[in-house]
Amino acid sequence: MLSKKATLKAIEVMGELFPEAECELVHKNPFELLIAVVLSAQCTDALVNRVTPALFEKYQSPYDYIKVPVEELENDIRSIGLFRSKAKNIQKLSHSLINQYEGQVPETREELVELAGVGRKTANVVTSVAFGVPAIAVDTHVERVSKRLGICRWKDNVKVVEETLMNKLPEHLWSDAHHRMIFFGRYHCKAQSPQCSICPLLEDCREGKKRMKERLIG
DNA sequence: AACTCGGGGCA
DNA sequence: TGCCCAGAGTT
Secondary structure, three states, rough: OOOOOHHHHHHHHHHHHHHOOOOOOOOOOOEEEHHHHHOOOOOOHHHHHHHHHHHHHHHOOOOHHHHHOOHHHHHHHHHHOOOOHHHHHHHHHHHHHHHHOOOOOOOOHHHOOOOOOOOHHHHHHHHHHHHHOOOOOOHHHHHHHHHHHOOOOOOOOHHHHHHHHHHHHHHHHHHHHHHHHHHHHHHOOOOOOOOHHOOOOOOHHHHHHHHHOOOOOO
């Protein structure tokens, strides 16, 4: 397991590699952010950003989303994939916001995860980005990078990965660490073709050294 | 724990 | 053109 010190150093190096790492979802308020993150499940943020300008123009509140037939909402988000379940979830979620929170977005993880289409990762992104609560949202990039570097164990589930990261990093870095690991995972430590041979973290990376040794990397 | 949903992107 | 990617929900 990577020490706290080495983990911190790795996060700093990722920051140097990707100084532009920050939240990529275009949002103006907690509600738009929530919708954007729900839409982003199983597709890229770039894809979501293609539909959100028109979507947010047309739908500005939970009340707008429940006024239209579900087929119309499906059609408005058709190009991002999984549009049937996402449209259904957004209407269900909108009803919940109206009935339980007077149309506002709740500010705690516990309340957020109860909403349709909102899981642990989405709840963390909303609380941290919209409400400034320190959190590490563990998506597949964060999970893969953490496991390859040896910050956590291979068998750890998402919850344990999250707790381990929080234990090894100071609270004020949680948000930055999240964004940096996403960039690092997406563009460098890729799922299929990690760039180990040119990686500045190779010395400290369990998986990278193994791959180099086994010549899995050119 | 394994499977499903559904597109876009890339080799 | 077929494989890979990305979370939440269901069983």
